[in-house]
Amino acid sequence: MVIPVHDVNPVRRTPWVTYALIAANVVVFLRMPVVASSLTGSVPLGQLCDLQAFVQHWGAVPRELLEGWRPRLVPTGVVAVGPGGAGCLLGPPSYSKTPVLSVLTAMFVHGSWLHLLGNMLFLWIFGDNVEDRFGRVRFLLFYLVCGYAAAYGFAAVDPGSTQPLIGASGAIAGVLGAYLVLYPRVRVWGLVPALFFLPLRLPAWLVLGSWFVLQAFFSAGYGTTQAGTVAYVAHVVGFAVGALLALPLRAAAPPARRPRRAR
Structure with a gap:
């Protein structure tokens, strides 16, 4: 596994869509419950209940997407104390939810600082060049299509x-x-990491190819204990769809280069 920090690949124009996506993800995260506590790892039960209710409301639930299923009880964000101790109170949903739109909202919800920063690092490094090649409007549509394909996959x-x-x-x-x-x-x-975080300059096919192989390996349930909490299958599907959608652009001649913008 390689943690990318910079690519040697100038762009011709400012990647405003990439920047806007990063900003939107950060703003949504800052408005979520448990933001401050997630830095220390110590989360009060009340905030944890708020987070569960938030995620249930705005996340994409596979059974809802495919079957139109509606849960009878969901976390309400309220702490309840019973014979078994304190826990999150369940109750009927107080909101209406459109499953197909929940995929869109789920793309901007992250469960922790690590989850957010890891995703935004990859988008920051690689998103600008893909946006540069697709064009701003087509890149935004491409991004959303990949997100939807990953969730439904x-x-x-x-x-x-x-x-x-x-x-x-x-x-x-x-x-x-x-x-x-x-x-x-x-x-x-x-x-x-395996080389004590030694910085190396590697070809993209090795960095991203090894990432994809690792995700595929994990999606099969090998080599990790987090297969149930991380949607590795969604990563594999999103990657494959993105690669397929980019093939026509690879076949076409690249656009003429304007003066390069340093990064």
């Missing part, structure tokens, strides 16, 4: 799941797939 594999999917990982995986197709030989600076 995961739901197809686990249609009975009632655990909400959250995060931009599926859409960003699509960006990575497109980058691999469009710029396989571009050099990427990355840190290699």
Whole structure:
């Protein structure tokens, strides 16, 4: 596994859509419950209940996506104390939810600082060049299509799941797939944890190809104990869809270069 920190790949124009997506994800996260506490890892039960209610409301639930299923009871954000101790109170949903739109809202919801920063790092490094090649409007549509494909792909594999999917990982995986197709030989600076975080300048096909193989390996349930909490299948589907959508652009001649903008 390589942690990318910079790619040697100038862009022709300011990637405003990439910047706007990053800003939107950060703003939504800052308005979520448990933001301050998630830095320390110590989360009061009341805030944890608020977070569960928030995620249930705005996350994408596979069973809702495919079956139109509606839960009878959901977390209400209220702490209840019973014979078994304190817990989150369940109650009938106080909101109406459109499953297809929940995929869109789920793309901007993250469960922790680590979840958010990891996703935004990859979008920051690789999103600008993909946006540069697609164009701003087509890039935004591409990003959303990859996110939807990832969510519904995961739901197809686990249609009975009632655990909400959250995060931009599926859409960003699509960006990575497109980058691999469009710029396989571009050099990427990355840190290699196995080599004590030694910085190395590696080709994109190695950095992103190894990432995809690792996600596929994890999605099969090998090598990780988090297969039930991380939607690796969504990463695999998003990456594959992004790569396929980028193939026509790879076949076409790249646009003429304008004066390069340093990053």
